[in-house]
Amino acid sequence: KAGVTQTPRYLIKTRGQQVTLSCSPISGHRSVSWYQQTPGQGLQFLFEYFSETQRNKGNFPGRFSGRQFSNSRSEMNVSTLELGDSALYLCASSLRAGKSTDTQYFGPGTRLTVL
């Protein structure tokens, strides 16, 4: 079974631009979560999607948004990029939403650099 895939793997943008990252979960998984990883703040939860609905959201500004499609694939969007948005963005999928016992499987991440 293929793992979680994320595209693109690397991205360079300039301040003020917007960016869209994509995540394809493991086949059969219906929940997708996004995390931001930075050297200073570590790993932080962005949001979780299930059945095309955002279920939970972390403490991030409204510039960070996402969506999920009917095939469970998810995208996250960051508008008006700031230097501090430079990070590794990780996507994780799990079978169900709201089940802390379900293992989250992580993709390799998208490395975003904002210049």
Added chain:
Amino acid sequence: AQSVTQLDSQVPVFEEAPVELRCNYSSSVSVYLFWYVQYPNQGLQLLLKYLSGSTLVESINGFEAEFNKSQTSFHLRKPSVHISDTAEYFCAVSRSGGGADGLTFGKGTHLIIQP
């Protein structure tokens, strides 16, 4: 809200020596506990998890962790490390009472194996 403290940002150890990576958590509700490993340029992989039952949990590659409720700790141990264990290790918690607001991670411990 939950929080996780990994007391050591880096742990150097000689090959074939034992190692312990420390993790303490704080939460007002019951939690599940996880250890994830991240190899260079890769996403996170689940190493082991504690949901309930025996407080000692083991992984397939020789790591083990013990849940200590009174000390709110979930330290990771391995009796003999190998050069391939060089990686970043993250301790994480999630609420156990239903609902899911994502995993809360510690800042990570970089395990450095010296030959």
